[in-house]
Amino acid sequence: MTAQVEYRTPAQKGGKMQHGNREAVLDVRNLKVYYSTPTGDVRAVDDVSFKVYQGEILGLVGESGCGKTTTAMAILRMVQPPGGIVGGQILLDETDLVPMNERELRNIRWSSLALIPQGAMNSLNPIMRISDQIREAIETHEGKQKEKKIRERILNLFTLVGLPSRIYDMYPHELSGGMKQRVCIAMAIVLNPSLIIADEPTSALDVVVQRVVGQTLLDVKNRLGVSMILIGHDMGLQAQLVDRLAVMYAGHMVEVSPVGTIFKEPLHPYTQLLIESIPSIKERKPLKLTEGITHDLRNPPPGxxxxxxxxxVMDVCRSVKPPLEEIKPDHYVACHLYD
Amino acid sequence: MAPLLEIKNATKIYGGGFFRAKHVTVALQDFDLTIEDRPATITTIAGESGSGKTTLANLVLGFTKITSGQIIYKGIDVGTMNKQQIMDYRREVQAVFQDPYAVYNPFYRVKHIFDMVLKNFKLASNKAEGRALIEDALNVVGMRGEEVLEKYPHQLSGGQRQRMMVARAYMLKPRLIVADEPVSMVDASLRAMILDIMLRLRDEHNISFLYITHDLSTAYQIGNQIYMLYQGAIAEAGGTTEVIENPKHPYVQLLIDSIPVPDPQVKWGGEDVLTLDDEQARVDVKSGCRFYGRCMHRMDVCLTKLPPLYEVGPTHHVAACYLYDKQHVASPSPDDVAPTPAHAQIRTDNQIGDLYEKEPKV
Structure with a gap:
């Protein structure tokens, strides 16, 4: 079946990136997103830098409210007022997205930067057939096309994400949650983007379906060589799917590392906590308790x-803010323990 | 002494009626469960979405009426209780819900939820006494009154709000708390705290829990007995450790294999999933095994009728699968798998599901 699906990787499309030499598709530099409130700015994302390389899945984890989704929305330039990007650069294929106007953004959204939103299955239009929704996306970007050509293209997409062809003329309510989620994945890859941002793509699904959707994502990545940012808080799922893992806490990036390394040897105390608190299905062990009160994001403490x-915690932590540094090859940590 | 809660042959059917007699959904079928009075236990009800977990919770809490069967609390059928008994039942059986954001009214300070309880159940004769009760309940969940009571819900974290819901339930000195997915919306790092509170209430205050979840790993950490539901019927039940370490029913095996292991070296176990992840085979009450369409070990006998529960191990470990029926198969082996197209018999007309057509790997 694979042979029939004719898709070029973005590498082939651009002609400049080769798999393996770690060309960055996305380069976020010192991104700051603040929400202004009457009592001061909430620093939802504060000085965050990271890269997404060609053909990899970068996992972005952290607790709710740590700025994962805000980071994703900022990359898509979809932060709504009172929020706004107050500093930094977002380079997609070496073009900065921050200074772009709405018209330029409309061109790159979906075609080079696709989103699988949180609760994606509720983002489908309930009164449009599945095929019409996908066709709309194609024709908005590429202009009107022949019915037969579009049909073939959409059916190819369905094969790619493991959907049966008979859903072509169906409405969203006729599909199960897992199928709707795969329709959203199909829509994200239809225009062959360089980067897909998937915001908790499996959060409302149960484990068996979650696994099917997860494996679909991996399959799509392997076949098309597309890069992805996978946002989530399920560490188990991240371990199964991502290549590198980025851990956020209170608007800051605290650790970035290949997934194998970070699970074997987490360096930042927060990452350690996060990994220890995963409930295990293999052994019954006493619960690990942590008191968790995050400081007010409007006035973060010094340090x-x-x-x-x-x-x-040490004395130096209360006064000096640790920078995100490369402690070991490809393993970045922001912590004074490793100074 | 009578068990604390006994559910006998509980069946809940939604829909139906005169004009829509064909459109029935069997949400729960012939469900049996017993929670002993002492010692207090945590009984887990687990299953995927649509398996009937929440229907069960709603039945126990009296939000929906049972179609047939009985719910017996301390020897009295809930359906035949008089006014006073219902009041007692409502006090002694409390609930903690999934979404700690939606249960609070944003216009009131959080103190309001405690005041309502004091007023409705006439727990305190004066303000000071009421305050002492609130303070005591908050202490159990590790919070202090002056820190939180005067705040509005949006000023508290999800974990704090969920702990306050447990405190509210505790204040009524319940015997049973129905916890419907209490930790699924709480952050991973704070989840352990809620689970720990549940354990302490069980051990120190003799409060039993009906813990409803889809997350087998938390159930494994704290549960005593477990009931795994699949489309409204028990697939497997028994002691939690026994069931999760030695799953017998093909569905439970699939479920446990699908839990992502938090270790990048260990990939998803078991065979590649063959699923039809659709509303499959929710056929009428008397037809065969509901897992038939997805099952790797299906046999012809599975279509004849719903398999009964077979004893498969210690701690009352039972599984509803003909693989464990000594009369039908001596030794289950993959050769017993029936030819695929046979499943067409259990299709209904509005069936939209189909076997996920697995492509040959090229």
């Missing part, structure tokens, strides 16, 4: 942002 909850 490290994790100082209030950190079990290994």
């Amino acid at each position: 490290c942002i994790f100082q209030a909850r950190c079990p290994k």
